[in-house]
Amino acid sequence: MSASDVVSISTMIALIMLFIAMLISVVRVVIGPTLADRVLALDLLTVLAMGFVGAFAIRTGLMLYLDIAISLALLGFLATVAFARYMLSRLRDEETLP
Template sequence: MSPALFMDWATTIALALLAAALIVSVIRIVLGPSLPDRVLALDLLTIVAMGFVGTIAVRTGLWLYLDIALALALLGFLATVALARYIMLRNDAATDGKRR
């Protein structure tokens, strides 16, 4: 087995597994019983998207895609922090209303 054939098979399998993870995360976003579950699924979705971009970078040999993955990681981190802060403030407001 040549190294090129091995890389082709490895990236194909990685893309298939990432596609399965993408489907599972989308299902969790839609069916999530609570808002924190949906936020975690959205974070998983960005991580899977980073995996897709990284796998495409390895498959094509264009390392510019890694810059895109880095930007996606920063954007996903900021979105997760913002949504977590929103949940925290929402819970604080709900508990203040119950105390009064």
């Protein structure tokens, strides 16, 4: 078994495991009982997507995909900050209600 075979098999296993984790995260987004659970699941989904893109970059040998993973990380960070600000404003609104 050559090194390329080992890399091919290990990246395939990683892609399958990341895909299963993504499905579980999507389930948590859909049935999450609170908004915080949904935000955390979306953040996890972003991290898993970055791992998926990274494993795909290793599998194909095209390092261009790493730029996509970096952009996805920035987008995920901005989305998390936006959700946190929304939750903070929602909490402030609840405090001002009589």
